[in-house]
Amino acid sequence: MRVDGWTAPSRTVFSYEETIIGRTAAGRAVSCRFLGDGPETVLILAGIHGSEPAGTPLVEALHVHLRDNPRPVEGRTIVLLPAANPDGISNGTRTNAQGVDLNRNFPAGNFRPRKGNGGQPLSEPESQALHDLILGRRPRRIVSIHQPLSCVDYDGPAESLARAMAAAGDLPVRKLGLQPGSLGSWAGETLGIPTITVELPAEASRLGQNELWRRYGAMLLVAIDSEGAQ
Numbered sequence: 040m041r042v043d044g045w046t047a048p049s050r051t052v053f054s055y056e057e058t059i060i061g062r063t064a065a066g067r068a069v070s071c072r073f074l075g076d077g078p079e080t081v082l083i084l085a086g087i088h089g090s091e092p093a094g095t096p097l098v099e100a101l102h103v104h105l106r107d108n109p110r111p112v113e114g115r116t117i118v119l120l121p122a123a124n125p126d127g128i129s130n131g132t133r134t135n136a137q138g139v140d141l142n143r144n145f146p147a148g149n150f151r152p153r154k155g156n157g158g159q160p161l162s163e164p165e166s167q168a169l170h171d172l173i174l175g176r177r178p179r180r181i182v183s184i185h186q187p188l189s190c191v192d193y194d195g196p197a198e199s200l201a202r203a204m205a206a207a208g209d210l211p212v213r214k215l216g217l218q219p220g221s222l223g224s225w226a227g228e229t230l231g232i233p234t235i236t237v238e239l240p241a242e243a244s245r246l247g248q249n250e251l252w253r254r255y256g257a258m259l260l261v262a263i264d265s266e267g268a269q
């Protein structure tokens with residue numbers, strides 16, 4: 040679906056496309072949005088763990104903000120994936136419908152084949168879709184929003200970006216350690232893409248979209264518009 044003609048107060052116009060990049064085991068669409076069509080791609084996703092719900096409305100709030108304030112989209116393609124694990128979100132589970140933690144299912148060197156991680160890397164349609172999206176678009180930065188550890192973690196060459204985002208969101212930077220087969224292990228360490236894991240606090244689940252944006256929106260804008268972040 041292509042939607043044209045968004046007009047902001049500045050008269051800047053950008054279009055966005057909603058694209059289905061995969062289907063879950065239960066048949067739900069894994070759907071992402073491409074805002075703008077500039078050369079620098081930034082990927083922001085939420086809900087890879089379905090039991091960590093606050094990131095999804097925060098990404099929706101980012102979309103609304105960029106519609107009304109499109110300057111950060113200039114020269115960029117912002118890719119939003121608000122629900123990376125639609126079955127898990129629907130079921131309220133960390134894993135997908137097949138009981139696999141998608142954030143352990145990427146083809147990093149530290150992948151560990153065991154129950155709950157998938158028998159092999161990319162055994163799951165959701166991780167395959169995200170993998171293909173990243174290899175196809177080669178984002179300059181990736182942000183994945185989780186809960187409830189209340190910190191900003193990073194993998195790959197992203198320390199300065201992590202510090203800038205943490206300051207904007209009033210969260211500490213914490214290195215949580217490389218998790219086997221995680222998105223950070225693969226995209227950050229294997230591919231060398233600056234990859235940020237935002238851990239919102241548990242209580243963020245109780246906040247409405249506007250309050251989530253008020254507290255954590257600036258952090259996402261830093262990720263999009265980071266000068267010299269690497």
Ligand SMILES: [Zn+2]
Nearest residue numbers: 088091185186
């Ligand atoms: Zn998580």
